[in-house]
Amino acid sequence: MLTASTTPVRQASVRAHNLALVLQTVANSADRPSRAALAAVTGLTRATVSALVDDLVAGGLLVEVAPPPRTGAGRPAAGLALTSAGPAGLGLEINVDYLAACVVDLTGTVRHRYVEHADQRPADPAQSLAAVGGLAARARLAAEADGLTVAGAALAVPGLVTDAGLVRVAPNLGWQDVDAAAALGAVPELAGLPVGVDNEANLAALGELLVTGGKPTYLYVSGEIGIGAGLVLGGELYRGVRGWSGEIGHVTVYPDGRPCRCGARGCLEQYAGQEALEGDVPLAAAALGIALSAVVNLLDVPVIVLGGAYAPVFGALRDGIETELRRRVLTAGLAPVELRVARFGADAAMRGAADTVIRAVREDPAGWLRRAR
Amino acid sequence: MLTASTTPVRQASVRAHNLALVLQTVANSADRPSRAALAAVTGLTRATVSALVDDLVAGGLLVEVAPPPRTGAGRPAAGLALTSAGPAGLGLEINVDYLAACVVDLTGTVRHRYVEHADQRPADPAQSLAAVGGLAARARLAAEADGLTVAGAALAVPGLVTDAGLVRVAPNLGWQDVDAAAALGAVPELAGLPVGVDNEANLAALGELLVTGGKPTYLYVSGEIGIGAGLVLGGELYRGVRGWSGEIGHVTVYPDGRPCRCGARGCLEQYAGQEALEGDVPLAAAALGIALSAVVNLLDVPVIVLGGAYAPVFGALRDGIETELRRRVLTAGLAPVELRVARFGADAAMRGAADTVIRAVREDPAGWLRRAR
DNA sequence: GGGATTTGTTTAGTGGTTGAATTATTTGAC
DNA sequence: GTCAAATAATTCAACCACTAAACAAATCCC
Numbered sequence: 001m002l003t004a005s006t007t008p009v010r011q012a013s014v015r016a017h018n019l020a021l022v023l024q025t026v027a028n029s030a031d032r033p034s035r036a037a038l039a040a041v042t043g044l045t046r047a048t049v050s051a052l053v054d055d056l057v058a059g060g061l062l063v064e065v066a067p068p069p070r071t072g073a074g075r076p077a078a079g080l081a082l083t084s085a086g087p088a089g090l091g092l093e094i095n096v097d098y099l100a101a102c103v104v105d106l107t108g109t110v111r112h113r114y115v116e117h118a119d120q121r122p123a124d125p126a127q128s129l130a131a132v133g134g135l136a137a138r139a140r141l142a143a144e145a146d147g148l149t150v151a152g153a154a155l156a157v158p159g160l161v162t163d164a165g166l167v168r169v170a171p172n173l174g175w176q177d178v179d180a181a182a183a184l185g186a187v188p189e190l191a192g193l194p195v196g197v198d199n200e201a202n203l204a205a206l207g208e209l210l211v212t213g214g215k216p217t218y219l220y221v222s223g224e225i226g227i228g229a230g231l232v233l234g235g236e237l238y239r240g241v242r243g244w245s246g247e248i249g250h251v252t253v254y255p256d257g258r259p260c261r262c263g264a265r266g267c268l269e270q271y272a273g274q275e276a277l278e279g280d281v282p283l284a285a286a287a288l289g290i291a292l293s294a295v296v297n298l299l300d301v302p303v304i305v306l307g308g309a310y311a312p313v314f315g316a317l318r319d320g321i322e323t324e325l326r327r328r329v330l331t332a333g334l335a336p337v338e339l340r341v342a343r344f345g346a347d348a349a350m351r352g353a354a355d356t357v358i359r360a361v362r363e364d365p366a367g368w369l370r371r372a373r
Numbered sequence: 374m375l376t377a378s379t380t381p382v383r384q385a386s387v388r389a390h391n392l393a394l395v396l397q398t399v400a401n402s403a404d405r406p407s408r409a410a411l412a413a414v415t416g417l418t419r420a421t422v423s424a425l426v427d428d429l430v431a432g433g434l435l436v437e438v439a440p441p442p443r444t445g446a447g448r449p450a451a452g453l454a455l456t457s458a459g460p461a462g463l464g465l466e467i468n469v470d471y472l473a474a475c476v477v478d479l480t481g482t483v484r485h486r487y488v489e490h491a492d493q494r495p496a497d498p499a500q501s502l503a504a505v506g507g508l509a510a511r512a513r514l515a516a517e518a519d520g521l522t523v524a525g526a527a528l529a530v531p532g533l534v535t536d537a538g539l540v541r542v543a544p545n546l547g548w549q550d551v552d553a554a555a556a557l558g559a560v561p562e563l564a565g566l567p568v569g570v571d572n573e574a575n576l577a578a579l580g581e582l583l584v585t586g587g588k589p590t591y592l593y594v595s596g597e598i599g600i601g602a603g604l605v606l607g608g609e610l611y612r613g614v615r616g617w618s619g620e621i622g623h624v625t626v627y628p629d630g631r632p633c634r635c636g637a638r639g640c641l642e643q644y645a646g647q648e649a650l651e652g653d654v655p656l657a658a659a660a661l662g663i664a665l666s667a668v669v670n671l672l673d674v675p676v677i678v679l680g681g682a683y684a685p686v687f688g689a690l691r692d693g694i695e696t697e698l699r700r701r702v703l704t705a706g707l708a709p710v711e712l713r714v715a716r717f718g719a720d721a722a723m724r725g726a727a728d729t730v731i732r733a734v735r736e737d738p739a740g741w742l743r744r745a746r
Numbered sequence: 747g748g749g750a751t752t753t754g755t756t757t758a759g760t761g762g763t764t765g766a767a768t769t770a771t772t773t774g775a776c
Numbered sequence: 777g778t779c780a781a782a783t784a785a786t787t788c789a790a791c792c793a794c795t796a797a798a799c800a801a802a803t804c805c806c
Contacts, residue, residue, distance in 0.1 A: 005397040008417045009390040010763060011792045017382040018793085024378040036753055044381045048794055050754060073804040074752025160704065168707060217614050229671070233611070240673025241590050242708060247670040250703040252663050254628060264701045290625050294667050297620040298602070300613025328637045330623040331533065334541060335615060383794055384761045391762090409784055421763055423785060446773035447783025 015052075016366035018044060022052045023061060023365045026080050028213055031068045034077030053080060059369040060086045061106065061361075082107045087361045087368060088143050090153035090193070091354025092136055092184070094128050095200065096120060096172050096225055101135035102347070103143040103150070104354035106361065108210060112142045113347075125167075125175050129183040137189030151361055151368070154196040154353035155180055156203045158224060163243050165197040171261070172225045196356060198239075200349040201246050204342075205230025206237055206359075207352030208305055211343045219292070219301050220342065221248060222308035223277060227269050231299075249273065251291045274309050285317045289324020296329045296337055307342030314341040388425075389739035391417060395425045396434060396738045399453050401586055404441045407450030426453060432742040433459045434479065434734070455480045460734045460741060461516050463526035463566070464727025465509055465557070467501050468573065469493060469545050469598055474508035475720070476516040476523070477727035479734065481583060485515045486720075498540075498548050502556040510562030524734055524741065527569040527726035528553055529576045531597060536616050538570040544634070545598045569729060571612075573722045574619050577715070578603025579610055579732075580725030581678055584716045592674050593715065594621060594665070595681035596650060600642050604672075622646065624664045647682050658690045662697025669702045669710055680715030687714040 021042055026033060035053055039046040056062040060083060067079040084105050093100045097119050103112040114135045120128045132155070140150050157180060159170025165181025184195045205220035215235030222228050227249035231238045239245055249269035250262050257266030270276060271287035292304055306314055322339060326332050344351060361368045394415055399406060408426055412419040429435040433456060440452040457478050466473045470492050476485040487508045493501045505528070513523050530553060532543025538554025557568045578593035588608030595601050600622035604611045612618055622642035623635050630639030643649060644660035665677055679687055695712060699705045717724060734741045 003398070003401065004394065004415045005401060006390075006394055008394060008415055008763095009387045011384075011387070011794090014382045014384070014387060014793060017379075021377065021379055021381060025376070028376060028378060034753070042377045042381055045795055046754065047756080047796085051793085070803085072752080073750065075754075075800095075802040077753060160707070231671070238606070238672070241675050242673055242704070244673040244704045244707075245671060247673075247703045250670050250701065251667045252701050253625075255626065255659075255663055262703055267701075286628075290628055291667075294624045294664075295671060297623050298604070298618060298668060298671070299611070300615055300617040300620075302614050328623065328625055328640075330620045330635055331615070331617045334533075334617075381794090384763090384792095387762060387793095407784070418764055419785070420765080420787085424762085443772085445783080446781065448771040448785075450784060 012366075016364065018042075018048065019052055019055060019365045019369075020363055022049060023056060023082075024362055026062060027082055027362055032065050032079030032081050034067065034079060036077060038080070055369065056365060059365070059372055061365055061368065084109070085147045086149065087151040087358065088148040089354035089357025089361075090136060090139055090143070090150050091156070091350040091352070091357075092132050092153060093156040093200065093350040093353065094120060094132050094173070094180075095156075095158055095349075098346075099128065099132045099135060100347070100350045101132065101139045102350050102354055103139050103148065104351065104358060105148060106358055108355070108358070110347075110351065110354075111146060111148065112139050114139060120173055125173070125178040125180075126183065128173070129178075129180060133184055133187040133190065136184065137187060140189055140193075149372075150193060152194040152196070152357040153184065153190060154198060154203065154356045155184060156200040156349035156353045157197060158200045158226065158228065160244050160247075161197050161199050163239070165195065167197065196353075198353070198356070199228060199230070199243070199246065200224075201228025202230040202237055202239065203350075203352035203356065204307055204344070204348035205232050205305075205352065206355055207344055207348040207350075208232075208307070208342060209235065209237075210351070210355050216303065217301055218303035218305055219248075219295055219299075220305045220307060221288075221292070221310065222342075222348075223272065223274060223306070223310040224308050225274055227273055231301075233299075248291055248295070251294060253287045253290050277309060277313065281313060281316045282320050285320025286324055288317065289321040290328065292321065292337075293325055293328035296325065296331075300331070301337075302335065303338045303340060305340045305342050307344070307348055311342050311345065385739075389737065391415075391421065392425055392428060392738045392742075393736055395422060396429060396455075397735055399435060400455055400735055405438050405452030405454050407440065407452060409450060411453070428742065429738060432738070432745055434738055434741065457482070458520045459522065460524040460731065461521040462727035462730025462734075463509060463512055463516070463523050464529075464723040464725070464730075465505050465526060466529040466573065466723040466726065467493060467505050467546070467553075468529075468531055468722075471719075472501065472505045472508060473720070473723045474505065474512040475723050475727055476512050476521065477724065477731060478521060479731055481728070481731070483720075483724065483727075484519060484521065485512050487512060493546055498546070498551040498553075499556065501546070502551075502553060506557055506560040506563070509557065510560055513562055513566075522745075523566060525567040525569070525730040526557065526563060527571060527576065527729045528557060529573040529722035529726045530570060531573045531599065531601065533617050533620075534570050534572050536612070538568065540570065569726075571726070571729070572601060572603070572616070572619065573597075574601025575603040575610055575612065576723075576725035576729065577680055577717070577721035578605050578678075578725065579728055580717050580721040580723075581605075581680070581715060582608065582610075583724065583728050589676065590674055591676035591678055592665070592668055592672075593678045593680060594661075594683065595715075595721075596645065596647060596679070596683040597681050598647055600646055602668075604674075606672075621664055621668070624667060626660045626663050650682060650686065654686060654689045655693050658693025659697055661690065662694040663701065665694065665710075666698055666701035669698065669704075673704070674710075675708065676711045676713060678713045678715050680717070680721055684714050684718065
């Protein structure tokens with residue numbers, strides 16, 4: 001049988017790539033670069049950069065702003081910046097004890113934020129989805145009133161999610177095979193909006209990436225009722241073949257240890273989950289250290305970020321984890337593993353969700369220009 | 374500060390990409406596709422495919438062969454196939470009890486193969502490298518006598534290797550900070566040849582990929598004196614940030630278990646290394662199952678391939694491993710993990726090494742054409 | 747005020763793809 | 777045996793995106 005390994009590339013793809021290159025370079029730059037500066041740093045000619053910038057300005061992704069402070073002679077530059085009036089991302093979250101929605105614009109700032117504290121465990125999936133749909137509708141209307149165009153939405157859920165937006169199982173919510181993407185797509189105020197669904201830890205990991213910038217590699221570990229992890233490899237979230245990566249909570253720590261609700265024995269969750277954490281912090285730290293050592297030995301991940309319930313007790317956990325890492329990571333002597341606390345608090349997953357939407361626009365501005373036209 | 378996220382794309386890159394697309398499509402096809410068939414499957418026009426094929430034929434990467442069997446009316450097609458007289462890869466291996474070299478041509482067939490059984494532990498690194506350099510020199514001369522052009526060499530070593538070709542530590546060889554790439558580059562018969570060095574399990578994993586085709590995701594685990602693993606994610610070897618991924622041998626299985634030579638306790642190696650394997654197979658299987666469950670929980674890897682010393686006892690290991698996987702993998706109920714035995718035997722690493730060279734040519738034919746001109 | 751300097755635009759040129767027309771070669775029908 | 781239909785491959789004009797170099801614009805500094 002004959003299959004193509006990739007897709008062909010034509011002139012239009014060149015344009016699309018270079019549009020993204022220019023847009024991302026502006027996005028990643030702290031100041032307000034000029035066309036000439038962009039040309040210098042991207043390797044494109046000034047003529048080409050001008051043409052690309054014209055398209056991006058016309059399409060409402062970039063705006064001309066006051067130039068950065070002058071240095072020496074020459075015609076003054078025009079500064080360029082991401083617009084704060086263009087596309088926006090809608091980030092949603094359903095968690096055990098709250099619902100949330102936020103709107104993030106292209107520059108990455110949160111423009112609107114709604115949180116509703118309420119225990120979701122007694123609610124059935126349709127109720128939770130309707131409630132978060134209500135928050136989403138309010139957020140979208142508020143965004144449009146600001147002149148923003150919501151480009152898409154993403155929902156964070158504490159469970160296993162397939163890439164079609166189907167929640168296979170969310171134990172702490174009591175969900176099983178819930179088509180969350182379809183339910184949100186049916187909300188009238190969200191009509192026509194692409195809706196993604198993803199695991200909460202995965203999205204929180206992406207939220208962390210938003211702050212870091214660049215193409216880092218790290219593991220984000222979030223202590224909640226369960227324990228989830230999001231793995232970012234070279235700036236990209238690694239979701240696994242079926243989207244089920246990051247289940248560090250069920251990595252075996254003590255093979256004959258405490259029975260876990262998953263049926264196995266000695267899962268990390270039993271020693272470093274939220275309940276265990278409230279009891280015995282040194283035990284939690286040691287168990288975490290053992291499981292994280294496995295990750296580093298397997299993947300050579302240089303940075304580990306602790307979030308969720310781990311963030312407030314980071315100081316108490318640190319030593320215990322690092323002791324195990326030093327003992328059990330084969331390459332610990334060659335290069336130490338960096339242990340950090342998460343930058344965001346409870347909003348991490350929701351912001352990460354919104355960020356997937358604006359990341360999509362940043363990575364494919366040509367697609368957005370086609371849509372906007 | 375201003376940095377570019379990627380490199381610009383110009384027409385030349387389009388050409389390079391499409392050359393690779395056509396070449397790889399021919400490589401991955403079982404029959405001998407015509408230009409028209411390539412156009413249909415790649416999505417390029419026949420005119421473009423013709424132009425690309427002309428370049429590849431002129432550059433000595435493709436040859437016209439007898440067409441595939443006819444069907445119905447019409448002008449007969451000209452079949453296309455990878456040449457067996459073009460670039461070749463030189464695969465080298467230094468292991469505890471043997472040295473080896475082989476030449477693999479663009480079609481993936483082994484054209485020459487040299488193996489020298491000799492215990493390398495008493496030898497110092499320079500001696501081992503000189504000996505394998507000798508094999509390499511013979512292999513290169515034999516290849517050139519066949520009309521092949523050796524495009525590069527790669528060496529497999531059982532140890533931690535940085536991407537500059539420096540062997541940081543190879544415990545079973547007694548090596549520490551050996552610049553293997555430089556040593557091989559100094560062999561007169563290898564003058565001017567790019568030489569890569571990589572971990573043995575990584576390269577063996579790539580060798581497995583050569584047979585599979587496509588873009589699979591799997592973990593290759595090789596039982597030797599130690600235990601190494603090569604992780605292939607979406608058809609790409611994942612080396613880790615510093616190239617030190619795959620150290621599954623030092624994943625903790627029993628936190629307070631047997632002391633390991635690495636200084637920790639309860640490493641997999643102590644329960645499923647070659648020595649342990651000769652003693653207690655069920656113990657080895659259970660330990661492997663526990664460690665592999667961690668990998669699957671973390672990475673959602675659907676396939677595990679067992680090679681090296683595990684291959685001959687695969688039947689005896691299988692049940693014990695699968696039992697643990699069923700118990701300990703959270704998603705085992707949603708989709709079972711496939712456990713396979715490696716396709717290649719002892720040659721896996723050496724062939725994988727040679728394959729990295731021909732893969733580089735297949736992925737960047739434009740670069741090869743420039744070199745060959 | 748004038749030269750130096752830097753930014754941004756214009757214009758001709760190049761390379762690579764597309765699409766339509768053309769040429770080449772076979773099968774099968776009458 | 778010849779001709780129509782069918783399929784393969786090539787040729788050629790058009791188009792599109794980028795480059796390079798010249799040019800125009802705007803400022804600094806002597």
